[in-house]
Amino acid sequence: MKACGLIVEYNPFHNGHVYHLKNAKNVSNADCMITVMSGSFLQRGEPAIIDKFYRTKAAVTSGIDIVVELPYAFAVQSSDLFARGSVLTLQALGVDSICFGSESGDITDFISGYHLFNEQAELFRETLTTQLQQGLSFPEASKAAYQKIGLTTAGMDLTKPNNILGFSYVKAILENNLPIEPLTIKRSKSGYHDKTITSSIASATSIREQLFADNKITPEIAAAIPEATKEQLNRYRHIATSWHQWEDYFPLLHYRVMTMTEQELSAIQGVDEGLEYRLKKTAKHATSFENWMEQLKTKRYTWTRLQRMFVHILTNTKKRDMTFVLEMASMPYVRLLGLTKTGRQYLNSIKKQIEIPVITKLSRNMHPLLHLEEKASAAYYSILPPALQMKLRSQELQPPIMDP
Amino acid sequence: MKACGLIVEYNPFHNGHVYHLKNAKNVSNADCMITVMSGSFLQRGEPAIIDKFYRTKAAVTSGIDIVVELPYAFAVQSSDLFARGSVLTLQALGVDSICFGSESGDITDFISGYHLFNEQAELFRETLTTQLQQGLSFPEASKAAYQKIGLTTAGMDLTKPNNILGFSYVKAILENNLPIEPLTIKRSKSGYHDKTITSSIASATSIREQLFADNKITPEIAAAIPEATKEQLNRYRHIATSWHQWEDYFPLLHYRVMTMTEQELSAIQGVDEGLEYRLKKTAKHATSFENWMEQLKTKRYTWTRLQRMFVHILTNTKKRDMTFVLEMASMPYVRLLGLTKTGRQYLNSIKKQIEIPVITKLSRNMHPLLHLEEKASAAYYSILPPALQMKLRSQELQPPIMDP
Numbered sequence: 001m002k003a004c005g006l007i008v009e010y011n012p013f014h015n016g017h018v019y020h021l022k023n024a025k026n027v028s029n030a031d032c033m034i035t036v037m038s039g040s041f042l043q044r045g046e047p048a049i050i051d052k053f054y055r056t057k058a059a060v061t062s063g064i065d066i067v068v069e070l071p072y073a074f075a076v077q078s079s080d081l082f083a084r085g086s087v088l089t090l091q092a093l094g095v096d097s098i099c100f101g102s103e104s105g106d107i108t109d110f111i112s113g114y115h116l117f118n119e120q121a122e123l124f125r126e127t128l129t130t131q132l133q134q135g136l137s138f139p140e141a142s143k144a145a146y147q148k149i150g151l152t153t154a155g156m157d158l159t160k161p162n163n164i165l166g167f168s169y170v171k172a173i174l175e176n177n178l179p180i181e182p183l184t185i186k187r188s189k190s191g192y193h194d195k196t197i198t199s200s201i202a203s204a205t206s207i208r209e210q211l212f213a214d215n216k217i218t219p220e221i222a223a224a225i226p227e228a229t230k231e232q233l234n235r236y237r238h239i240a241t242s243w244h245q246w247e248d249y250f251p252l253l254h255y256r257v258m259t260m261t262e263q264e265l266s267a268i269q270g271v272d273e274g275l276e277y278r279l280k281k282t283a284k285h286a287t288s289f290e291n292w293m294e295q296l297k298t299k300r301y302t303w304t305r306l307q308r309m310f311v312h313i314l315t316n317t318k319k320r321d322m323t324f325v326l327e328m329a330s331m332p333y334v335r336l337l338g339l340t341k342t343g344r345q346y347l348n349s350i351k352k353q354i355e356i357p358v359i360t361k362l363s364r365n366m367h368p369l370l371h372l373e374e375k376a377s378a379a380y381y382s383i384l385p386p387a388l389q390m391k392l393r394s395q396e397l398q399p400p401i402m403d404p
Numbered sequence: 405m406k407a408c409g410l411i412v413e414y415n416p417f418h419n420g421h422v423y424h425l426k427n428a429k430n431v432s433n434a435d436c437m438i439t440v441m442s443g444s445f446l447q448r449g450e451p452a453i454i455d456k457f458y459r460t461k462a463a464v465t466s467g468i469d470i471v472v473e474l475p476y477a478f479a480v481q482s483s484d485l486f487a488r489g490s491v492l493t494l495q496a497l498g499v500d501s502i503c504f505g506s507e508s509g510d511i512t513d514f515i516s517g518y519h520l521f522n523e524q525a526e527l528f529r530e531t532l533t534t535q536l537q538q539g540l541s542f543p544e545a546s547k548a549a550y551q552k553i554g555l556t557t558a559g560m561d562l563t564k565p566n567n568i569l570g571f572s573y574v575k576a577i578l579e580n581n582l583p584i585e586p587l588t589i590k591r592s593k594s595g596y597h598d599k600t601i602t603s604s605i606a607s608a609t610s611i612r613e614q615l616f617a618d619n620k621i622t623p624e625i626a627a628a629i630p631e632a633t634k635e636q637l638n639r640y641r642h643i644a645t646s647w648h649q650w651e652d653y654f655p656l657l658h659y660r661v662m663t664m665t666e667q668e669l670s671a672i673q674g675v676d677e678g679l680e681y682r683l684k685k686t687a688k689h690a691t692s693f694e695n696w697m698e699q700l701k702t703k704r705y706t707w708t709r710l711q712r713m714f715v716h717i718l719t720n721t722k723k724r725d726m727t728f729v730l731e732m733a734s735m736p737y738v739r740l741l742g743l744t745k746t747g748r749q750y751l752n753s754i755k756k757q758i759e760i761p762v763i764t765k766l767s768r769n770m771h772p773l774l775h776l777e778e779k780a781s782a783a784y785y786s787i788l789p790p791a792l793q794m795k796l797r798s799q800e801l802q803p804p805i806m807d808p
Binding site for chain 1: 654663689690718779783794
C-alpha cells in the first residue's frame with residue numbers, strides 16, 4: 001500500500017482541508033492518507049478551539065485514514081522544528097510522499113530553492129545574525145536574509161506563511177536524506193490570514209473569528225466546513241459550554257506570572273532576552289490576554305513568539321525540558337489518535353517496518369516527550385469544571401478513535 | 405507611654421477580641437495597644453476572609469492603636485515560628501508586655517511550665533522524635549511528649565490550642581531574654597473550635613462558618629461582632645462579591661499541581677516526606693478543595709499542615725525562600741498597616757529607640773520577606789477580576805490606615 005503524509009492542525013477541519021486531502025490523494029496516488037496533527041496547542045501559540053480527540057474524529061470521518069499526534073515539544077515551535085518533528089513522524093510511519101499546499105504549486109521551486117539556500121547558507125546566516133542584532137524580529141530578519149540570497153522570487157517567495165512551512169518540510173526531507181517524495185499542490189484562493197469568510201473555502205483563522213464572534217455555527221460557517229466538523233464543534237461545545245480561546249486562560253496565566261520570580265520565568269521555554277522583566281512589569285497592569293499582549297509586543301517580539309511563550313508558561317515547560325529536542329534525529333514513538341479501516345490495513349501491512357513503538361495511551365513513564373504531553377493536556381483542560389476535566393483527560397487513556 | 409502587644413489574626417475581629425483588648429488594657433495598664441496581625445493567609449493555612457487592610461480598618465476603629473503585619477514567612481507556620489516572628493515584631497516596637505488569652509488565665513502556669521520544659525528538654529525531644537518516627541502527626545507527637553514531661557496538668561494543659569500558642573509566646577520571650585512582661589487573661593467561655601454561635605462571644609471559626617452558610621450577616625452574627633467589623637465585611641463583599649475561602653482557590657491550585665513535576669513540588673515549603681507523589685496522584689481525581697483534602701489527609705498529615713502546604717503551593721513559596729527565617733534573631737523591618745492618634749503619639753515617643761525601619765508601603769527590593777509578601781498578596785487577590793485585583797493590590801502602596 002502506498003501512503004501520503006499531510007502535516008496539519010485542523011483547527012478546525014474545513015473545506016480547504018477537504019480540497020487539500022482530495023488533491024494530495026490525486027497527486028500522490030496513495031491508498032492511505034496519514035496526517036500528523038498538533039495536539040492541545042498549535043504552532044502559532046494558541047489553544048486549539050476543540051480538543052485533539054474531537055478534531056481527530058472530524059478528520060477520520062472526513063476521509064483521513066490515520067491521525068497521529070505531533071508531540072508538544074515540536075508542535076509549539078518555529079517552522080523548522082515543527083517541520084522536523086512532523087516529517088520524522090511521517091517517516092517513521094513509512095509514507096512514500098508528503099504533500100503540502102503552496103502558492104505556486106510547483107515542487108521544483110522548493111527543491112531548487114533548497115539548493116540555492118544550501119549554497120548561500122553562510123550569507124544567509126550572516127545576514128540573519130546582523131538583522132537580529134539590529135533588533136528585528138526573527139521573521140523580519142529571516143525575510144531580509146531570504147531576500148539577500150534571492151529566495152523571494154515569484155516562484156519561491158519565502159515571505160508567505162505557507163511557503164515558509166513548505167520550505168521547512170522540504171528542508172527536513174532533503175537534509176536528512178529521507179526516502180520521501182515531497183509534493184505540493186497549489187493553495188485554493190483563500191489566504192492563510194483572511195479574517196472573513198467569503199466562500200465555501202475559507203481560512204481556519206476566519207472560521208475561528210466567526211465562531212467566536214457569533215458564538216454559534218452560522219450558515220456562513222456551516223458552508224465552509226464539512227458536516228463532521230460541524231458535529232464535533234457542536235458536541236464539544238455542548239459539554240464544555242464554549243470553545244477554547246486565549247482569554248479563557250488569562251486568569252491562570254496572570255496568576256502564574258504574578259507568583260513567579262524573574263529568575264523562575266527565565267527558566268521557561270521562550271522567555272528570552274529579558275522578557276522576564278517585561279512580563280512581570282506588564283502583568284501588574286494587564287486586564288485581559290489581548291491587553292497584555294498589546295503591552296508586551298514590540299518590533300522584536302512578534303505576536304506569535306509571545307503567544308508561544310505564553311503556552312510554555314501555561315504548561316510550565318522549562319528550557320531544560322526542550323534542549324534534547326534539538327538533538328533528536330528520529331522520533332522515539334508515534335502516538336496514534338485515530339484511524340479508519342484503510343488506516344488499520346496500512347498499519348498492519350507495514351507493521352514489521354516500523355522501528356519505534358506505535359502507542360495510543362498517554363503513559364508518562366515512557367518518554368519525556370509524553371510527560372510534556374501530559375502537562376499540556378492538563379493545562380489545556382484546566383479552564384473547565386473539575387469533573388469535566390477528568391472526563392476529557394480520560395480520553396488520553398482510550399484506544400484510538402475508529403471510523404467507522 | 406506604656407505599650408501592650410497582642411498577637412492576632414482578626415479573621416474577623418469579633419466581640420471576643422473586644423473582650424481580649426479591654427482586659428489586656430486593664431491588666432497591662434498600657435496607654436497604647438499594639439497588634440501584630442497575620443496578613444493575607446493565616447496560621448492554620450487559610451486565606452483571610454477579607455483582606456488585611458479591611459481587617460486593619462475594623463481593628464483601629466474598634467480601639468486597637470497600632471496594627472502591624474506579621475510577615476508571611478512567619479504567619480503561615482507552626483506555633484513556635486509564628487510566635488517568634490510575632491514576639492520579635494512587638495519587641496521591635498518597644499512593648500512593655502504581651503497579653504494573650506489562655507484557659508487558666510494564670511501566667512505563673514506558663515512560666516513554671518517553661519522552666520519544666522527546659523529542664524526536661526532532652527526527654528521531650530527524644531519522645532517527640534520517637535513518636536514522629538512511629539508515624540504520628542506533629543501535634544499528636546508533641547502531645548505525647550508534653551504528657552511525658554508532665555505539661556498536661558490542669559493549670560498548663562498543652563493540648564489546648566490557646567495554651568500552645570501562649571506557651572510559644574512565653575518561650576519566645578524567655579528564650580531570647582526579651583524585656584517584655586508576659587501576661588495572660590482567662591479566655592471567655594467560647595471554645596476556639598466551636599462551630600456554632602451560641603452567644604455574643606463566639607469563636608472566629610463559628611462566625612466564618614455562619615457567614616459562608618448564610619452568605620450574609622445574620623442578626624446572630626451581627627450580635628457577635630462590633631459594628632466596625634460588620635461594616636468592613638459588607639464593604640469588602642460589596643466590591644469583591646464574596647468573602648474569600650479555600651474553595652475559590654481550588655481551580656488555581658489544581659492547575660498548578662497538575663502542571664508541576666514531583667521534583668518541582670518537593671521544592672515547595674511544606675511538601676515533605678513524599679507528599680509530592682500523593683499530591684500528584686490525588687490531583688487527578690480531586691473535584692473540590694474539600695474533596696482533595698479528604699483524599700490527602702492521613703494520621704500523619706494533619707488538616708492544618710496540609711492547608712499550610714497548599715498556601716505555599718498557591719504562593720509559590722520555596723523551601724529555599726524560607727530557610728533564612730529559621731536563623732533570624734530579630735526582625736528586619738516592621739510594616740505598619742494602621743494606627744490611631746494614640747498610636748501615632750506612641751510611635752513618635754519611641755521613634756529614637758526603634759532600631760529597624762518602620763515601613764508602610766510594600767517595596768520588594770527592601771527585603772526578601774517583602775518579596776514573599778508581594779507574592780502572597782498577588783495570590784490572595786488572584787481569584788478576583790483583573791481590574792479589581794489591581795485596585796486592591798494598590799492598597800499595598802498606600803500610607804497606613806488612620807483612625808479617625
